[in-house]
Amino acid sequence: MxxxxxxxxxxxxxxxxxxxxxxxxxxxxxxxxxxxxxxxAFRYPDPGGANYGYARATPCFDDGRLYTLGRAGQLVCLxxxxxxxxxxxxxxxxFGGQLPTWQYAMSPIIDGDRVVVVPxxxxxxxxxxxxxxxxxxxxxxxSFPAGYAAPVVATINDVKQYVVxxxxxxxxxxxxxxxLLWQVPWATQHGVNAALPIIDGNFVFASSGYGFGCGVIExxxxxxxxxxxxxxxxxxxxxxxxxKQHIFGTTDPGDLVCLEGQEGRALWRQxxxxxxxxxxxxxxxxxxxxxxGTLVMAAAATDAYRELGRLRPLGGQxxxxxxVADGKLLIRNKATLACLDLM
Numbered sequence: 354m355x356x357x358x359x360x361x362x363x364x365x366x367x368x369x370x371x372x373x374x375x376x377x378x379x380x381x382x383x384x385x386x387x388x389x390x391x392x393x394a395f396r397y398p399d400p401g402g403a404n405y406g407y408a409r410a411t412p413c414f415d416d417g418r419l420y421t422l423g424r425a426g427q428l429v430c431l432x433x434x435x436x437x438x439x440x441x442x443x444x445x446x447x448f449g450g451q452l453p454t455w456q457y458a459m460s461p462i463i464d465g466d467r468v469v470v471v472p473x474x475x476x477x478x479x480x481x482x483x484x485x486x487x488x489x490x491x492x493x494x495x496s497f498p499a500g501y502a503a504p505v506v507a508t509i510n511d512v513k514q515y516v517v518x519x520x521x522x523x524x525x526x527x528x529x530x531x532x533l534l535w536q537v538p539w540a541t542q543h544g545v546n547a548a549l550p551i552i553d554g555n556f557v558f559a560s561s562g563y564g565f566g567c568g569v570i571e572x573x574x575x576x577x578x579x580x581x582x583x584x585x586x587x588x589x590x591x592x593x594x595x596x597k598q599h600i601f602g603t604t605d606p607g608d609l610v611c612l613e614g615q616e617g618r619a620l621w622r623q624x625x626x627x628x629x630x631x632x633x634x635x636x637x638x639x640x641x642x643x644x645x646g647t648l649v650m651a652a653a654a655t656d657a658y659r660e661l662g663r664l665r666p667l668g669g670q671x672x673x674x675x676x677v678a679d680g681k682l683l684i685r686n687k688a689t690l691a692c693l694d695l696m
Contacts, residue, residue, distance in 0.1 A: 355380075357687050358406015361460075364678035365414040366433065368392060371690060372421055374399065374407035379423050381412065383436060386679070389692065393436035397427055406687070409458035409501075413468075415484065420468055424456035428470060430487060440487035444472040448480045448492055450499065453520055454543045458501040458590075464515075464528065469506075471517055473499025478519055478533075479526050493531020497522055501547035501590065509555045509572045516557060520544030523559050525572060535577040541565045547590035551600065553614075556580065562589030562605045567617060585612055585619040591630040591643070591674055599655050601638060603629050609640055611655055623651075623658040630674025634695070637661065639675055639682065646671040646686050648693075667691055 356374035363370050364386060373380040379399040383392040399407060410422040419433040426444030431437065444450035444457065450472025461470050468484045478494035498520035505516040506528070513528040521544060525534040539546060542563035551558040557577075560567035568582030586593065586604045593602025599620070600612040608622040609631070627643035638651045646668040652659040669686040676683050682693040 354685065354688055354690055356407045357403060358409065359673045359687070360406070360408045361411035361673050362676060362683045362685065362690060363412045363414055364676065364681075364683065366417075368433065369683065369690075369692070370412040370414065370419055370421075370433070371685075372408035372410065372412065372423070379408050379427070381419070381421050381429070381431065381436065383419075383433070384690075386681070386692070389690075395429070395431055395436040395438065397423065397429065397441070399423055399425060399427065404456060409456075410460045413461050413463060415463040418484070420461045420463070420484070422457055422459070422461050422470065424458070425452070426450050426457050426472065428461060428468075428487075430468075430484070439485075442482065442487050444470060444480070448472040448477050448489070449474050450477065450480075453499045453501065455501065455545070457499065458547065459499070459503045462503050462506065464506050469504050469515055471499045471504055471519070473497060473520065478524070479504065479515055479517060479531060481528075481531070491531040493533070494524060494526035495533040495536070497524060497536075498544055500544060502549050502592075505550055505552060507552045509552070510574055516550050516552060518546040518548070518550055518559060520546060523550065523557065523570065525577070535572055537570050537577050537579065545590065548588035548602070549592040551593065551595040553595065558593075558595070558600060558614075560586045560588035560593060560602070560604075562587045564605070567612075569617065581617055583617050585617050586610055589628045590672070591628055594631055594633050596633050596653055597655075601633065601653065602631060603627070603640070603643070607644070609638070609649075609651070609658070611658075613655075620655050621658045623660075628672050630672075632675055632677055634677050639677070641671050641673075641675045641684055643672050644670065646684075648675075648684065666693060
């Protein structure tokens with residue numbers, strides 16, 4: 354990797370996809386999953402200096418196509434087999450998007466025949482495009498600044514909607530027409546709302562760092578209301594995981610924590626994980642320490658922290674969440690992408 358940054362990998366059809374950077378260009382790369390060999394690369398201009406690396410979003414694969422988003426809002430759709438450009442849009446130029454402080458970081462998501470992005474700005478918090486052509490279907494969701502988390506598709510109170518962690522609020526946007534359904538103020542330092550919200554029925558959990566904390570809101574037929582809030586988890590940008598009615602994740606200033614899902618009480622916490630990300634597989638937490646790249650496996654237990662093993666395959670600052678695909682674990686630090694066998 355040449356980007357000195359944090360873009361996440363995705364994997365599908367025997368390939369690994371990631372956004373890299375060289376010179377004045379972003380480079381969307383496809384690697385052979387088995388060997389790591391480069392298969393193809395697609396480049397587009399991304400001038401300017403590093404700002405905590407360059408691109409940060411994870412590519413989204415769907416039905417033979419790859420959708421990626423650059424830090425300046427360069428949205429591209431590629432043929433995943435060979436990297437051929439199918440269409441391209443700019444969140445700033447085409448949708449009036451307003452760059453957040455640390456530039457765009459959220460991944461585009463696919464919802465049926467649509468791709469959903471968060472440009473932010475006047476009358477265009479959310480934009481929905483035809484995934485085959487890139488043509489706009491609607492923009493809406495009010496005029497909130499963009500946050501850093503991808504939108505989440507949910508059906509709440511029988512209404513399909515996109516739950517969006519915007520820069521100053523947690524909002525619900527009707528999926529068929531962009532109507533703003535509900536909003537809860539959530540103003541944090543620098544507008545860093547980056548961790549994916551967790552949705553269970555008509556309840557939504559969200560968490561932010563910089564001392565803000567976490568909370569659950571209840572979505573009603575005509576709005577939303579806070580259920581509880583506290584400081585038990587302060588997810589800076591790594592998304593927590595909801596597992597067996599409990600919430601696991603890393604929190605500022607650096608603990609791995611398990612919360613009781615109904616009231617948010619911390620059941621246990623373990624220091625030493627900085628801003629690292631986690632996945633849960635087969636009742637085990639796999640956590641990549643953000644500060645030094647230590648890879649830890651622990652039981653996904655609620656009564657106490659029980660470590661099962663640790664190693665340091667890469668080392669160095671590792672803020673990118675690990676992913677699991679086909680029995681393999683993909684991790685990266687600022688310089689290297691690696692594939693580890695979990696079997």
